[in-house]
Amino acid sequence: MRLDYKVEGGDFARAGWASSQVKKVLKQLGVDQNIVKRVVVALYEAEVNIVAHAYRGEIGVDIDAEKIVMRLEDEGPGIPDVSLAMQRGYSTATPQVREMGFGAGMGLPNINTNADIFNIETKVGVGTTLEIIINFKSNQ
Amino acid sequence: MSTPQFFHALKILEDVCIGCSHCVRVCPTEALRIRDGKSHLYPDRCVDCGECYRVCPVNAIINNHDDFDKIFRYKHRIALVPSIVLGQFKDGIEPEHIFAVLKGLGFTDICEGEEGAKLLAELINQRVSDRSVEHPVISSFCPAVVRLIQVNFPGLTPNIMPIKAPLDFSAMYIRQKYRDMGIPDSEVGIFYITPCAAKIVAIVSPVADDSSGINGFINLDFIYNKVMKVIKSTGGVKNIVPDRKSNLDGSQMLWALTGGEASCVKGRSLSIDGMKNVIDFLEKLENEEVDNVDFLELRMCDQSCAGGILAPSNRFLVVERMQKRALRVDADSLTFGIDEYREYLKANAKTEDIRPRTSLRYDVDVSKAIAKMEKVRRLMCFLPGIDCSVCGAPTCQAHAEDVVQGRSVISNCIFLQKKLENQRLLDSKHALRMIEKIWGKDRFDKNCTKKGAKNEDS
Amino acid sequence: MKLSEVANLVEAEVLCGNEKMNVEVKQGFASDLMSDVLTLSTNDVMLITGLANLQAVRTAEMSDIQVVLFVRDKQIGDDIVELGNDLGLVLLRTEFSMFKTAGLLYNAGLQPVF
Numbered sequence: 168m169r170l171d172y173k174v175e176g177g178d179f180a181r182a183g184w185a186s187s188q189v190k191k192v193l194k195q196l197g198v199d200q201n202i203v204k205r206v207v208v209a210l211y212e213a214e215v216n217i218v219a220h221a222y223r224g225e226i227g228v229d230i231d232a233e234k235i236v237m238r239l240e241d242e243g244p245g246i247p248d249v250s251l252a253m254q255r256g257y258s259t260a261t262p263q264v265r266e267m268g269f270g271a272g273m274g275l276p277n278i279n280t281n282a283d284i285f286n287i288e289t290k291v292g293v294g295t296t297l298e299i300i301i302n303f304k305s306n307q
Numbered sequence: 308m309s310t311p312q313f314f315h316a317l318k319i320l321e322d323v324c325i326g327c328s329h330c331v332r333v334c335p336t337e338a339l340r341i342r343d344g345k346s347h348l349y350p351d352r353c354v355d356c357g358e359c360y361r362v363c364p365v366n367a368i369i370n371n372h373d374d375f376d377k378i379f380r381y382k383h384r385i386a387l388v389p390s391i392v393l394g395q396f397k398d399g400i401e402p403e404h405i406f407a408v409l410k411g412l413g414f415t416d417i418c419e420g421e422e423g424a425k426l427l428a429e430l431i432n433q434r435v436s437d438r439s440v441e442h443p444v445i446s447s448f449c450p451a452v453v454r455l456i457q458v459n460f461p462g463l464t465p466n467i468m469p470i471k472a473p474l475d476f477s478a479m480y481i482r483q484k485y486r487d488m489g490i491p492d493s494e495v496g497i498f499y500i501t502p503c504a505a506k507i508v509a510i511v512s513p514v515a516d517d518s519s520g521i522n523g524f525i526n527l528d529f530i531y532n533k534v535m536k537v538i539k540s541t542g543g544v545k546n547i548v549p550d551r552k553s554n555l556d557g558s559q560m561l562w563a564l565t566g567g568e569a570s571c572v573k574g575r576s577l578s579i580d581g582m583k584n585v586i587d588f589l590e591k592l593e594n595e596e597v598d599n600v601d602f603l604e605l606r607m608c609d610q611s612c613a614g615g616i617l618a619p620s621n622r623f624l625v626v627e628r629m630q631k632r633a634l635r636v637d638a639d640s641l642t643f644g645i646d647e648y649r650e651y652l653k654a655n656a657k658t659e660d661i662r663p664r665t666s667l668r669y670d671v672d673v674s675k676a677i678a679k680m681e682k683v684r685r686l687m688c689f690l691p692g693i694d695c696s697v698c699g700a701p702t703c704q705a706h707a708e709d710v711v712q713g714r715s716v717i718s719n720c721i722f723l724q725k726k727l728e729n730q731r732l733l734d735s736k737h738a739l740r741m742i743e744k745i746w747g748k749d750r751f752d753k754n755c756t757k758k759g760a761k762n763e764d765s
Numbered sequence: 766m767k768l769s770e771v772a773n774l775v776e777a778e779v780l781c782g783n784e785k786m787n788v789e790v791k792q793g794f795a796s797d798l799m800s801d802v803l804t805l806s807t808n809d810v811m812l813i814t815g816l817a818n819l820q821a822v823r824t825a826e827m828s829d830i831q832v833v834l835f836v837r838d839k840q841i842g843d844d845i846v847e848l849g850n851d852l853g854l855v856l857l858r859t860e861f862s863m864f865k866t867a868g869l870l871y872n873a874g875l876q877p878v879f
Contacts, residue, residue, distance in 0.1 A: 168677050168684075187594065195668050196676045200462035232674030303673065682829055689827055710806070717827060718803040732820055733800040741804065 245291040323367035330359035341699040344747020354454035357616035373523035381496030389420030406550035423476025450509035451607040461663030502615030557633035574601030782855030
């Protein structure tokens with residue numbers, strides 16, 4: 168099953184919409200609650216990253232009986248140093264973003280903790296693509 | 308007591324039901340449909356909240372209770388009376404009068420439903436301070452809320468405290484007391500006077516598989532009428548020899564009202580009553596938008612049990628009356644017989660862990676569920692999204708799910724029928740037959756005895 | 766049975782959906798009255814019909830039927846095939862009559878809906 172969402176950069180009011188919709192679907196499918204939590208946390212962090220840092224982005228979610236594959240592609244500044252970005256607490260959020268309660272620097276690390284497979288492709292000045300895969304029958 | 312898995316006390320009287328669909332549209336779990344002109348229940352979705360009972364314009368939904376004469380099968384007949392019963396009666400008609408009348412009607416002893424609330428408060432506080440369990444701790448007091456969570460919010464079932472209700476504590480206490488007096492169980496009949504359908508279902512088929520030793524239940528409105536009749540016929544309470552006074556302190560008396568549990572909890576607790584409010588809050592909780600709350604007291608009815616479906620008196624007047632009475636309690640006059648049974652009650656306080664109820668919205672098998680959900684999404688392309696209920700289902704979404712589960716056909720939707728008739732794909736006569744199959748053959752007949760019609764009530 | 770088997774048995778031409786010939790169908794429903802099709806409550810049905818117009822395809826779409834077999838040697842217009850393609854359906858066409866088609870498929874194991 169395929170679900171698609173568009174995300175606008177700077178639209179904090181709607182941040183979290185995609186993760187909320189995906190959560191509803193997984194709940195109705197009867198996926199284990201712990202797995203759902205992991206999906207929602209990972210997707211939410213990734214979605215907020217687009218809102219906080221990029222101009223716009225698209226989220227494509229593919230669900231099958233074994234796993235959920237989430238692909239988030241954005242047009243934005245890109246990530247100059249990925250290993251730096253993956254450090255807990257490191258954040259490039261603007262003061263306005265921090266004022267809204269975001270930008271704690273835990274986004275990418277949180278995604279990594281919850282995902283079974285996590286890939287980042289990025290190009291400075293163009294944008295970033297995240298691929299997050301979580302298995303439904305996981306041992307994590 | 309062995310009962311079918313989805314026992315429900317609420318029953319639809321087919322002869323009385325006029326198939327108006329008001330109940331179909333208020334059900335929080337979309338458990339009702341119209342078929343053959345009558346309301347029809349999917350038992351695995353019903354949470355016994357009684358909203359259908361409230362809105363039925365012809366009283367076609369009843370709460371099945373035990374025949375009052377059943378109490379006479381027992382030598383010792385105990386009325387298990389929650390304080391909400393006492394709150395129904397006007398000032399002047401005090402608990403001691405009501406107890407006296409109940410005895411006059413045939414009961415041999417009275418036990419108040421909230422005597423165990425003090426102990427329960429202790430156990431709740433113990434759980435709340437145990438940070439290793441899921442927080443916020445959700446009260447299991449309202450069985451309709453427990454069932455709602457099992458059906459619609461299965462991820463929150465670990466938060467529900469697996470403990471019995473005050474009425475169970477009282478029942479266990481009084482039963483053990485009689486055992487200690489040497490009286491065999493078979494001679495003791497405990498009958499609970501219930502303010503709603505949910506409490507009955509909790510007794511008969513408890514969430515967990517424990518027997519609470521209650522032998523039957525009698526509807527509150529029935530008892531109220533019986534008691535008032537006696538009082539009127541004797542010319543008022545001045546002619547009634549009063550029984551013992553109520554043995555509850557203020558906080559026990561108010562336990563079943565909004566805030567009654569929350570006020571006894573040490574920590575940050577919230578009281579939320581009313582079905583819509585409870586549902587909204589549970590959704591927030593599920594989205595993890597609620598932080599740092601220790602305890603949640605959730606009640607399906609507005610004003611909690613004062614708003615129970617079988618409570619005849621106005622809920623706000625009842626609350627006011629009970630709050631005033633709670634302030635007037637003479638603490639010195641209270642006795643604490645139940646305290647001798649503390650250890651016994653503590654040992655039997657727990658129920659089994661509360662599990663999600665697989666309501667099978669789509670399928671137990673995830674890949675089948677995905678296929679079904681995709682089919683529902685395809686079908687929703689055709690449905691108007693108006694939720695008019697002419698198809699017999701409460702919403703277009705519910706109708707699409709029914710089609711996918713083989714319980715209905717997509718063309719039961721009247722909008723689709725009109726479009727298909729226009730495209731000459733559906734014969735008008737056929738369309739009419741389809742409506743008749745849902746709403747009943749006589750639906751198109753002129754009938755002046757209908758509600759609101761010329762000869763209504765004749 | 767597989768759609769490739771169906772096509773073989775009734776010597777059918779595949780109008781669209783060639784890539785789905787391995788798909789299995791369990792049941793068949795033969796009718797020229799679309800209103801009867803629309804009141805059918807089931808999955809996994811192959812529609813067998815002589816109604817060679819867009820409405821048959823639209824009916825299949827609404828009833829969530831994935832396979833339509835046109836009988837009686839009807840000419841199927843390009844617009845119908847295009848719609849079938851857009852909707853991802855399998856459209857087949859046979860020269861045989863409906864009776865012969867239904868008989869052959871029933872004998873080979875295709876189940877009736879009722």
